[in-house]
Amino acid sequence: MANDMICLDIINTMWYDYRGTGKSEDRLTNPKWIEYFMKDWNLTHLSYPSDETIKELQNLRQLMRDILQKTTQNQLPSTDELMKLNIFMDKAKRSPVLIKKEDHFELELVSDKQSWSTFISEIALSFSELFTKNEYKRVKFCKNEDCRWVFHDNTKNGRKHWCSSDTCGNLSRVRKHRDTLKED
Numbered sequence: 001m002a003n004d005m006i007c008l009d010i011i012n013t014m015w016y017d018y019r020g021t022g023k024s025e026d027r028l029t030n031p032k033w034i035e036y037f038m039k040d041w042n043l044t045h046l047s048y049p050s051d052e053t054i055k056e057l058q059n060l061r062q063l064m065r066d067i068l069q070k071t072t073q074n075q076l077p078s079t080d081e082l083m084k085l086n087i088f089m090d091k092a093k094r095s096p097v098l099i100k101k102e103d104h105f106e107l108e109l110v111s112d113k114q115s116w117s118t119f120i121s122e123i124a125l126s127f128s129e130l131f132t133k134n135e136y137k138r139v140k141f142c143k144n145e146d147c148r149w150v151f152h153d154n155t156k157n158g159r160k161h162w163c164s165s166d167t168c169g170n171l172s173r174v175r176k177h178r179d180t181l182k183e184d
């Protein structure tokens, strides 16, 4: 499933310091990160994104974060938000292709050619699939309010709170421990 969740990668290009320094970075505006992302997303054959493309990615990211602010509070996205998401999905032409899997068939939507527009529509598509596959309820913000990292909780009981137990989970344990010491 991880591969299908390119939307989470984009959402997390807005980085907040989990240690609570108040620092944040929009990694979409950092050329070093863009180069890294392009490798990671297999987009090295494309040219560096234009300012307009970056702006579009930022707008889509904001829309997805806004929608998740709601779904994580047990609210549903508005009609207006869905319309905006549909416009992003409509940026590339796709054709349905029937694919034979081991024990079943799947219909996949395949884009004509790779471009930034195709990529943007694929992000919106992967976000929409969270809803059609009913996985959106497992997409959460890290419980550390300084962090705001978005992750998919793939644990059995669906009770994961932290983006990572090494960073935010550990920080919470340390803080709790410190509070206990103060109280003593």
Ligand SMILES: [Zn+2]
Pocket (backbone or CB within 6 Å): 018, 142, 143, 144, 147, 148, 149, 162, 163, 164, 167, 168
């Ligand atoms: Zn975190």
